Amino acid sequence: MVLALCWSTGGVTRILDNVVGTHLRLSASPDYRALKARFGKAFDATWAMEYQRAAEALWRGYSESLGRWNDVERALTTGQQFRLAMRHKLIDGEGLALAYWMPERVGAGGAEYATCIRLIDPDRMSNPFQGPDTKNMRGGIEIDEETGERLAAHIRRAQQNDWYLSVEANTWERVPFEDDDGFTRVIHDFDRDRAGQHRGISAFSPILSHARMLARYYGLELQQASLAAALGTYVTSPYDPALVQEALGADDAAAQELNAYQQMRAEWSQERPAYFNGVKVPTLAPGESIESVASPHPHTGFADFAHEMLGLYSAATGLSREQITQDWSRTNYSSARAALMESWKTLMRRRGEFTTNFATPIYALWLREAMENGELPLPAGAPSFVEAATAYSRCRWLGPARGWIDPVKEPAGSVLRMEAGLATLESEGAEQGVDWEEVADQRQIEQKAYEERGLPPPKWAAIQGTGDFFKDDSESNAQKP
Structure with missing residues (x-):
């Protein structure tokens, strides 16, 4: 439904262009103050600057690899994966990815890192054999009965309706959210609206009914315009066949007189054709005239109705009305700037939640491998990544310009x-x-x-x-x- 409506498709595109754009740029900023407090004075601002530059340079090589070694399927760069995951989050309510460790890819002419990511359609995560939710299984997520902690995700090996993969579509794989050594396996991002929620809800759910109304109204308006554009005509004659026959009587002579009259009308039209600029003009018998069928429009409030409905759409998505309609003719500088500032707050909130729940965990997975390979500058006696993962992985993500x-x-x-x-x-x-x-x-x-x-x-x-x-x-x- 979302992809079938131009306003919904345009809204998804506007959000993606502002939240992710072509890619999100890493700005590494390790928490050197926390590291200094815990592990010694060697972690200072100078070290943080060196670490930042090295991490950002190495990350660019990994995330923008020509061989797409960051992707299990070798199809997308990391920036493209971020954009697709955000698109799933907007339409399906959640973004889902699995992390893989593939050392067999590492080598000359191949991957530089064994860490790689694979995006998963959220529809594939479900209870095994479409079973009902239980106290420890919610929408394909296995949870701890005591704490509510997410333990594992149950994912189909193929899409449910893939008839050519029918066996895989009915086979579920249990993937733990985290391995025993702390390696994150499942990256699941969605906005929680209630405590205890385990699956996401599409951002377009509240407006689907209104979108159907507006789409139907557009269809009715088009039908009305087509009907009004059609020209319906009919020929009127002062002589009604039934009345003439009644006036002349019902005998054979009267019928012959009526037939003679009808024959005269047909011969009149055939023998006296008229043309105007190559177009044949109908010639009428004496007393006849051409009348048209009028199709008046019942009302003229379509533009106002559509404007109001798209305002509801704007309120639900957090975008300004102008961003939805791409019509800035009713807006001056002050109102446009105010509208864009309000929508920017929502867009920044979306970016912040997405980077916290999706982008940064992927960066942390790669960073762990890079540190274990000894590729980043670290002072003597520095703790391992696992000991200070949060401080090492602290970063910001730069998106499209406001x-x-x-x-x-x-x-x-x-x-x-x-x-x-x-x-x-x-x-x-x-x-x-x-x-x-x-x-x-x-x-x-x-x-x-x-x-x-x-x-x-x-x-x-x-x-x-x-x-x-x-x-x-x-x-x-x-x-x-």
Whole structure:
């Protein structure tokens, strides 16, 4: 139902484009303060910076591998896996993946890491043989009777309706959420609306009934427009056959007179054809006329009704009405910015929950292997990954930029926040989907290139304050003594 409606499909696309985009960029930020408090002063900001750069570089090689070794099926990059998992979460209510350890792939010309991920359609997770829920089995998830902890997931080997895999479709595999050595096997992300909930609910569930109403209304409106566009005509004559026959009598002579009249009408039309610009014009007998059938429209409230229904759709999805309809003709700058700011809060909440429950666990799986391979800088006596997994795996994910409606005023506000100490280049860059260190490194390269070529530095290279940067030359010259 979701994919059959253009508004739902567009809404899914808008959310994906804002939450994930083409990929999520890792910004590693190990909790060096926690590590320092627990394991010694060797864990400081300098070490954290070195660790961050190494982890991010190695992660890019893994997640964007040309061989797609991050994917069990070798079909998607990690960024594409994130996008597909988020799509499942929006439509099906949950994203599901299994982690595999495949050392046979590692080697020259092959994978660099044995850790790989496989996305699973959430429909495949169900109770074995479609059995009912019990106290320790809920929707394919095996739970601990005492604590409610998730122990294992029961997953079909194939889709339920795959007739060519009928045997596998009726075979369930029990996959523990975590191995004995702490290796996460099942990554299951969904939004919980109630305590004790074990399966997700689609974000579009509340609006399906309204979507059906609007889709039906569109169909009825199209039928009405088609009916109104059709031209129905009929020919009227002042002589009714029954009345004429009655007036002339019911004898044979009267019938012959009536037939003669009808024959005269037919001959009149055949012998006197008329054409206008190549189109034949009907010729009528004396006393006849052409009448049309009118099809009046009962009301004209379709646009307002659709606008109101899409407003309900907007409220349920957390997107603005303009993002749903892609119609900005009724919106000015202030209302558009207010609407986008409100929808941005929901989008950031979606991104935060998705990265916490799905992206970061995958990063932690890879990071564990990278650390065990000795590829990351660690001080002497550093704890193993298992001993401080949370501190080592701490990170942020940079997604698509929020963007600017006014590319002059809003950057000025960004600079003002940094000068007032209310923001940093890191936070402002993250909002625009860029890494502040990469920006600073690139600016250093560009300044050096200007110097080598003997060119005057660009205006931003000599910026001293917000006022100096956003003044034009006339204002600056006017203030000089």
